[in-house]
Amino acid sequence: MRDVIFYTKENCSLCDDAESLLDILKSDYPMEIEERDIYTNDEWLEEYQLLIPVVQIGDVTIDCEEMSYEALEEALRNAKS
Template identity: 35%
Template sequence: MIQLILYSKPGCHLCEGLQEKLEQIQEPPLQLEVRDITINDAWFQAYQYEVPVLFQMAADATEKQLPRPSPRLSVEQLQKFLHKSLKA
């Protein structure tokens, strides 16, 4: 199972849209953790102008930032995007 972390904030329509699409992806199986940047000062400082930001949790517990997907991608296109990004 692939572990993804989505840095988000309340009221962010791009964040909500990406989260909804990620939750619909069946293959590869995903475990999605959504982190609200407004509850952690370090996250807020790092991502306040960048959300949504997507990371993959590596086997060694490090976070690898993934490229930003276009908000216009369909669920199927996002699935292909993830396949490509996760192999890189």
């Protein structure tokens, strides 16, 4: 089981798209997703405000500019399960 941290916020269409990609990838890569709303933590808000959505898989961080099926799949494939 891979641990995935998903930094998000409400009313974010890019976040919805990233969540859909993760849902698609769940069938091939078992994962536990911890969803974190950046507005519930000042440190997260400061760090990720302009980068949302952000997905962390192991030591790989994928932000809105890098978010794609291919980037997520590569990180999941290389993550220790």
